[in-house]
Amino acid sequence: MSPLTKLYGERTEEEKYEYFMERIEAGEKIEADDWMPDEYRMALIKLISMHAISEIMGALPEKEWVPKAPTIHRKLGIMAKVQDEMGHGQLLLRVAEDLMKPYGKTRENIMEDLFSGKLKFHNVFHMEAPTWADAGIIAWLVDGAAIITQTNMLNASYGPYSRALHRICAEEVFHAQHGESIVLALAEGSKQQREMLQDALIRWWPSLLMFFGPKSAATTGSSKQDITIKYKIRTKTNEELRQDFLTKYVPRIRSLGLTIPDETLRYDEENKKWIYKEPDWNEFKKIIKNQGPKSMERLTLRRIAYDNNRWVREALQ
Amino acid sequence: MTSVKNALEARQNKEYVSALTELLFQLADDDFILAFRGSEWLGLAPHIEEDVAFSSITQNMMGHAFMYYQLLEQLGEGTVDELAHERSGKKRKNAIMLEKVNGLGTYLQSPKFDWAFTVVRHYFYDVNKKIKLDCLQDCSYEPLKHAAINIRKEQYYHLVHWETWFKQLVKAGGEAKTRMMVAVEKVWNEFDDVLSLGPRGEVMANYQLIDREDVIRQTFMNTIGDVFENLELGPLPKLKEMKKSGRIGEHTEDLEKALATLTEVYKKEPSSSW
Ligand SMILES: [Fe+2]
Numbered sequence: 001m002s003p004l005t006k007l008y009g010e011r012t013e014e015e016k017y018e019y020f021m022e023r024i025e026a027g028e029k030i031e032a033d034d035w036m037p038d039e040y041r042m043a044l045i046k047l048i049s050m051h052a053i054s055e056i057m058g059a060l061p062e063k064e065w066v067p068k069a070p071t072i073h074r075k076l077g078i079m080a081k082v083q084d085e086m087g088h089g090q091l092l093l094r095v096a097e098d099l100m101k102p103y104g105k106t107r108e109n110i111m112e113d114l115f116s117g118k119l120k121f122h123n124v125f126h127m128e129a130p131t132w133a134d135a136g137i138i139a140w141l142v143d144g145a146a147i148i149t150q151t152n153m154l155n156a157s158y159g160p161y162s163r164a165l166h167r168i169c170a171e172e173v174f175h176a177q178h179g180e181s182i183v184l185a186l187a188e189g190s191k192q193q194r195e196m197l198q199d200a201l202i203r204w205w206p207s208l209l210m211f212f213g214p215k216s217a218a219t220t221g222s223s224k225q226d227i228t229i230k231y232k233i234r235t236k237t238n239e240e241l242r243q244d245f246l247t248k249y250v251p252r253i254r255s256l257g258l259t260i261p262d263e264t265l266r267y268d269e270e271n272k273k274w275i276y277k278e279p280d281w282n283e284f285k286k287i288i289k290n291q292g293p294k295s296m297e298r299l300t301l302r303r304i305a306y307d308n309n310r311w312v313r314e315a316l317q
Numbered sequence: 318m319t320s321v322k323n324a325l326e327a328r329q330n331k332e333y334v335s336a337l338t339e340l341l342f343q344l345a346d347d348d349f350i351l352a353f354r355g356s357e358w359l360g361l362a363p364h365i366e367e368d369v370a371f372s373s374i375t376q377n378m379m380g381h382a383f384m385y386y387q388l389l390e391q392l393g394e395g396t397v398d399e400l401a402h403e404r405s406g407k408k409r410k411n412a413i414m415l416e417k418v419n420g421l422g423t424y425l426q427s428p429k430f431d432w433a434f435t436v437v438r439h440y441f442y443d444v445n446k447k448i449k450l451d452c453l454q455d456c457s458y459e460p461l462k463h464a465a466i467n468i469r470k471e472q473y474y475h476l477v478h479w480e481t482w483f484k485q486l487v488k489a490g491g492e493a494k495t496r497m498m499v500a501v502e503k504v505w506n507e508f509d510d511v512l513s514l515g516p517r518g519e520v521m522a523n524y525q526l527i528d529r530e531d532v533i534r535q536t537f538m539n540t541i542g543d544v545f546e547n548l549e550l551g552p553l554p555k556l557k558e559m560k561k562s563g564r565i566g567e568h569t570e571d572l573e574k575a576l577a578t579l580t581e582v583y584k585k586e587p588s589s590s591w
């Protein structure tokens with residue numbers, strides 16, 4: 001009798017795994033209540049809770065500019081954008097919570113893991129955003145980079161994540177447009193405004209390259225890209241995504257008259273790929289260990305808000 | 318009083334236009350400054366669902382301020398962003414209670430904001446805002462009447478939102494109720510000028526721009542009185558008289574700091590486009 005015609009309950013773990021992989025290979029979607037190998041579940045929990053918490057922590061650098069945005073229109077625009085990011089966090093936390101159920105864990109555990117440093121948030125959100133132009137660069141290029149990585153996972157084998165990403169990506173497009181509009185106004189503005197913009201680009205460039213993660217585990221000692229590709233959660237490698245980003249944005253950035261802070265940056269026609277100066281991966285390792293310029297400050301801010309409102313959450317229970 | 322169709326018509330009567338602008342500044346500045354306080358909460362609310370909901374309320378409120386400033390712009394008072402970002406504290410007509418900080422710290426540093434205070438302030442404010450919007454449905458100035466019709470549709474949900482929070486936290490008892498009662502007292506002590514229409518209130522009423530202040534006050538006291546009774550909070554205390562009034566441009570240090578923050582980028586180059 002072939003394993004597939006056996007009653008599901010009678011299957012051995014290996015047979016279940018085999019069937020699971022067949023479904024993955026066939027492009028089927030795995031749902032929350034389906035059997036899945038621990039490795040898959042763990043990889044998803046890690047990926048999705050990190051994504052969720054990055055949306056929430058990612059709101060913080062821009063949030064600094066919400067009350068200060070220069071016009072009422074900009075105030076409304078950036079507020080709506082940050083609100084979306086919180087909404088993404090909320091949506092993803094629910095997906096992660098479903099996956100964590102068998103382990104008896106909840107959202108509270110995710111927050112605790114964030115505060116203890118066990119759960120990482122995305123490297124870009126550890127950086128400073130000292131001017132209004134940073135808010136523009138973040139929305140334009142960080143969200144632009146996010147669109148590229150998230151589009152890569154739109155067809156993720158895990159159904160609930162794939163569906164959440166469809167919603168998220170649709171909104172990210174508006175974020176990038178909102179960012180582009182801020183950037184354009186500055187690029188076409190006064191000398192002071194253009195300088196502010198150029199400085200912000202210089203500040204963000206290395207982080208944008210790091211955004212996609214190291215080329216391989218050899219660079220930084222760890223990379224989860226292999227597992228996520230094996231289980232068809234994503235398709236392209238970190239480096240392929242970075243190349244896509246450069247292809248899409250380098251010409252746009254240059255057309256605004258901005259200078260990218262990398263003299264070696266060029267497109268190699270022969271090998272059809274971008275040559276660029278590697279960002280400092282040691283810095284990256286530090287950043288993801290919460291030793292980036294703003295890591296502690298932002299974590300503290302979140303923790304204060306969390307502790308400060310504990311009485312409210314308790315009253316609601 | 319026959320209705321006044323547009324800015325051009327309004328400007329034919331000096332007294333009318335001055336009462337109208339006065340009212341519009343109060344409405345706009347109230348929504349604007351409280352929306353600013355709301356925007357400081359972004360990312361710091363008790364839970365993520367509330368962050369999303371509160372932010373959409375804040376955007377609506379700032380949108381309402383925008384509409385009122387637009388009416389002022391049509392009356393020749395300056396552009397929307399000049400009105401929102403260039404007027405000094407002395408020119409602002411918002412009630413003092415609405416400019417008060419959210420709590421200890423700032424939104425950037427050690428924000429120990431007071432959720433109970435925020436719920437009470439927003440709830441009481443929205444009860445009164447609804448009463449005013451109801452009056453404005455009969456406003457003699459047509460553009461304001463139309464704006465008020467649109468604003469009232471959105472504002473309904475704000476009122477429900479804050480009412481739900483208010484009742485829930487009071488009914489929760491324990492620490493939550495204690496904190497809520499402290500907040501009620503704090504808000505109540507300085508709520509008088511939220512209910513005030515300022516020295517030109519009577520002229521506004523005479524021109525049928527809005528109801529008389531005493532009528533609005535009475536409706537407000539009745540509404541809140543019922544809420545107190547239902548929640549068994551005892552009789553409504555008398556409102557305290559205030560030493561200062563935002564309606565005549567008297568404000569606190571809190572407003573000055575708020576203005577410095579919200580105009581920080583704009584003031585770098587007021588003439589530039591951002
Ligand atoms: Fe997002």
Ligand SMILES: [Fe+2]
Nearest residue numbers: 085143172175
């Ligand atoms: Fe985004």
